[in-house]
Amino acid sequence: MRDVYSAVADPTRRQLLRLLADADELPLHEMTAQARMGRTAVSKHLAILKEAGLVVDRKAGRETRYHLNATPLREMQDWVSFYERFWTERIDRLKDLLEEENE
């Protein structure tokens, strides 16, 4: 399964997630229209979002419809664990910086 963090790292994919968050379900053509992007590009991004478990698709007649699955986002909504990660990374960088100064 693809990492949720890398799936949402791309601004286009975040845009698609927002579109899906505002609607119950969308077919591909509506997303391409709203995102003002080509079919191929949207499909590619949707595939990545699907791998991360953020988007679920289902066949409805001749078209495929997509909807948001927000469950994997729960981890990212946890501010405490988010900032633990953030500050650990920041302090590591600070450490490196101070060591560079020592050299």
Next chain:
Amino acid sequence: MSINETVVLDVELKSPIERVWHALTDSATLSKWMLFKSNDFQPVVGHTFQLRDAPGFDGVIDCDVIEVDKPHRLSYTWATGGESDQQHATVVTWTLTEAEGNVTRLHLEQSGFRSDARQEVGGAKYGWTSMLDQLQSLLAPA
């Protein structure tokens, strides 16, 4: 709801306390490790500053300096996402302690996370995770 949670981190740095203090309070040095490329930080109580221009994060962090006790303690508020999020501002506090051999113990606390804030899904959070991700790829060995 008023249940608070806190992030706590401790680290030992092989640098004298003045150097660590400088890295935490000098605007130009801050921009080198804080991810945000620009800031108007000043170590002055009551000074309001912003952290801006982090890769992948289109938001701004609004801060307000609460305590400056050179070179031992620095504290500021930390609010993401503009006015609507002010009520969810947290407090970042750095405590520096001198140890033997030019070592500085650095203690970080970020407090004031409200449990109800965790239920919200906002654009700022997507931005943050994007930023973290880019950071990780930056730090990953080539």
